[in-house]
Amino acid sequence: MKKSFEDLVELSKFLRSPEGCPWDREQTLNTLRTFILEEAHEVIQAIEMNDIEELKEELGDLLYQILFTSQICNEEGKFTVEGVLNQLYYKLIRRHPHVFGEEKAKDAEEAVKRWHGEKLKEKTRKRNLLQIPRSLPALLRAQRVGEKASQVGFDWEKTQDVIVKVKEELEELQKAISSNEQNSIEKEWGDLIFSLVNLARFLKIDAEVSAHKAIDVFIERFNRIEEKAKDMDKTLSELTLKEMDELWEEVKREG
Structure with a gap:
């Protein structure tokens, strides 16, 4: 039997009721934070694995966290899930002036500019960079900060300018290492990472995704040299480090 969105909303209400689940009733907005984050990451993992059945299941789990959160807010007299849907509906229309208004967008890049233009009008109560959640993964947050700054014209003109900045930050890190001052080393290392993320932005690379891919490659190769070592009993x-390096190079050649 097919179930509707309304059925799911009613189920989330029931689970929070006295006749429902004790665990569900104990949850608060604060306790749900971890679950929301976990479910979002599981959706991403399903996409990366190209596992469509898993993706369908994880999207459902993430949707339930939205309903769960909305139900708690409903009980506290803050808003309802219908209010969430209504706000989203009209936001999507406002942020597509090139679709529902008089403005035009000849390509995706121009459409994004229109979207951000409307978003800036809506978010005038907050400082631009404070709109970016601090809870984001660091590389993603850094990339979003760079994008926001760029939208108001605070940016390098070309990729080569960013490369110069990366080299400058690397030199400053090397000086900090020579001084053996840990606080200075940490600061300069952070500056170098931030400049590298900006370089990724100019190269149209998602820094977070790229880093995950590099980590995955390292893990896969490391597992293979473990297997080769096992074959050697x-x-x-x-x-020795030399033997491990030789196995590593062998694994790299194998692809």
Whole structure:
């Protein structure tokens, strides 16, 4: 039997009721934060694995967290899930003036500019960069900060300018390392990472995704050298660094 969105809303209400689940009743907005984050990451993982059935399930789990959160807010007299849907509906129309208004967008890049233009009008109560959640993964947050600054014209003109900045930050990190001052090293390392994220932005690379891919490659290669060591009846800790490097290069050549 097919169930509607309204059925799911009613189920979320029931689970919070006295006749429902004790665990559900105990949850608060604060306790749901971790679950929302976990479910969002599980959606991303399903996409990366191209597992469509898993994606369908994880999208459902994430949707339930939205309903769960909305139900708690409803009980506290703040807003309802219908209010969430209504606000979203009209926001999508406002932020597509090139679709529902007189403005035009010849391509996706121009459409994004129209979207951000409308968003800036809506968010005038907040400072531009404070709109970016601090809870975002650091690389993603850095990229969003760079994008926001760029939208108001605070940016480098070309990629080569960013490369110069990266080199400058690397030199400053090297000086900090020479001084052996930990606070200075940490600061300069952070500046270098931020400049590299800006370089990724200019190269149209998603820094967060790119970093995950690099980590995945490292893990996959490391697992393979562990297997090769096992074939030699050894553990990695029993190999010399030179032997491990040779296995690493062998794995790289194998692709």
